[in-house]
Amino acid sequence: MFTRRLIATAAAAGMALTLAACGGGTGTPGSTDGAGGDGIKIGIKFDQPGLGLREGNEYTGFDVEVAKYVAQELGHAEGDIEWIESPSAQRETLIETDQVDLIFATYSITDSRKERVSFAGPYFIAGQGLLVRADDSSITGQDTLGGKKLCSVTGSTPAQKIKDAYPDVELQEFGTYSECLPALLNGTIDAVTTDDTILAGFAAQEQYAGKLKLAGEPFTTENYGIGLKKGDVELCEKVNAAVTKMVDEGAWEAAIEKTLGAADYTPGPGNPPTPAACS
Numbered sequence: 054m055f056t057r058r059l060i061a062t063a064a065a066a067g068m069a070l071t072l073a074a075c076g077g078g079t080g081t082p083g084s085t086d087g088a089g090g091d092g093i094k095i096g097i098k099f100d101q102p103g104l105g106l107r108e109g110n111e112y113t114g115f116d117v118e119v120a121k122y123v124a125q126e127l128g129h130a131e132g133d134i135e136w137i138e139s140p141s142a143q144r145e146t147l148i149e150t151d152q153v154d155l156i157f158a159t160y161s162i163t164d165s166r167k168e169r170v171s172f173a174g175p176y177f178i179a180g181q182g183l184l185v186r187a188d189d190s191s192i193t194g195q196d197t198l199g200g201k202k203l204c205s206v207t208g209s210t211p212a213q214k215i216k217d218a219y220p221d222v223e224l225q226e227f228g229t230y231s232e233c234l235p236a237l238l239n240g241t242i243d244a245v246t247t248d249d250t251i252l253a254g255f256a257a258q259e260q261y262a263g264k265l266k267l268a269g270e271p272f273t274t275e276n277y278g279i280g281l282k283k284g285d286v287e288l289c290e291k292v293n294a295a296v297t298k299m300v301d302e303g304a305w306e307a308a309i310e311k312t313l314g315a316a317d318y319t320p321g322p323g324n325p326p327t328p329a330a331c332s
């Protein structure tokens with residue numbers, strides 16, 4: 054029995070290798086079991102409602118919708134997508150080490166990140182905001198943060214912004230944003246700061262109904278890009294063409310309505326953006 058299972062496993066592994074060798078990963082639609090060469094590894098967030106959320110085997114959110122559309126345009130059916138959790142601080146490394154092919158994870162395009170990875174897009178523009186307890190009237194915007202305790206995520210642009218521009222703020226950094234929520238609710242921290250999209254997604258969760266609110270106006274510009282291997286201009290151009298088609302066809306708007314729209318979030322000025330030239 055044991056031996057037979059071993060043989061079966063070895064045979065399956067050999068088959069997967071053969072398929073991978075034939076497919077070459079260039080994207081003829083076909084296999085839906087993820088074992089063939091048509092698989093694509095896509096990095097998303099797993100804990101950001103409205104953007105990238107995993108519940109069991111279900112993946113939802115705007116980033117997931119854009120990812121599925123782009124993958125389809127590149128020749129990868131939905132079943133060929135392997136979703137990889139991509140926390141903020143790990144995104145560049147995941148791309149550099151080929152653990153993902155593309156990242157759609159509220160990933161702001163910045164010059165320092167461009168030293169390690171390339172970006173297609175932007176496909177969305179967000180802005181940094183503040184999430185506070187519903188009964189807190191002391192934080193009304195970025196000018197009221199002196200002496201406050203804020204929570205954000207290691208390796209994110211909002212955490213960096215606080216360190217650079219608000220030295221009198223006490224910053225608590227976690228690995229993911231969902232870890233900040235219990236600390237906000239129990240009063241250990243005064244506000245969560247990150248993109249307004251992410252904050253709106255959390256605030257709209259049933260479990261937080263009436264408990265949280267966004268304070269003030271967005272105070273940065275976050276251009277969401279699709280992270281890919283540095284210098285892969287060919288892939289970047291294909292992704293940009295797919296994003297442009299998604300917007301032109303109305304699928305971008307429909308995806309917003311279904312995801313962030315359901316969280317009462319209205320995209321700010323400049324949306325949908327035009328993807329920039331690849332380099």
Ligand code: GLU
Nearest residue numbers: 141159160161209210275
């Ligand atoms: N868009 C910001 C960033 O890329 C914040 C959201 C996130 O951490 O994913 O750092």
